[in-house]
Amino acid sequence: MTGMIEAACMVAVVAISVAALLNLYRLAVGPDVLDRILALDTLVVNAIALIVVIGVWYGTAIYFEAALLFAMVGFLTTVAFCKYLLRGNVIE
Template sequence: MLDFALKISVALFAVAVVLNLYRVAVGPSLPDRILALDTMYVNSIALIVLFGIWLGHRTYFEAALLIAMLGFVSTVAVCKYLLRGDIIE
């Protein structure tokens, strides 16, 4: 049962990442693209965690933590650049 649920879950997350990729490519404005990239970070964290469950060990969770931190910092940096024209004033 867990094997089947894991396969369905990976497939749904893959569809979600494809939808985010569509919004990154199409998105009419710059905040749309930033939002879609931020969502893609979050979905990729979930995909890495699912891969860890699939393998049965925790090696990749540090990579998920790194992606979470770098995604947040990059989103904040680009938003600050759009707001103020500079990142660190």
Template sequence: MIATACLIAVCIIAAAALMNLYRLAKGPDVLDRILSLETLTTNTIGLVVVIGIWYGTSLYFEIALLFVAVGFLSTVAFCKYLLRGNVIE
């Protein structure tokens, strides 16, 4: 039962990631592309967590925590770059 639910969740998250990739490529401006990249990071985290549940190991949850940290820092860096023109002052 869990394997079927995880398979359905992986398919749905993969479809959402494909839609985010489309928005990343065709976004009308830079802000839409940054938002799409952040949402793609969230989808990747969800995908890694579901795969961790599917395989029953905790290693994937640690990988998801790394994705959370990198995703947050990259979004902050992109936004700061857009606002001020540089990341490190």
């Protein structure tokens, strides 16, 4: 009786993929570089969600580290980009 969860995972994967496409639209359209940074940040969150859902679907925990690394690298790149725009430098 895991058909219900599998169906929910399928719906989730499709919806999150569409959400990622919406982020790509914002990434392509812009208009400002900060819109693109925000789009990338959201794209990373969607990628984490996709990894978690696929982990539930396949029934393994081996993708967990990938999700954690995505979360950390995504946050660092966002802050580094913004810091560069704010101060003209990343490490002062």
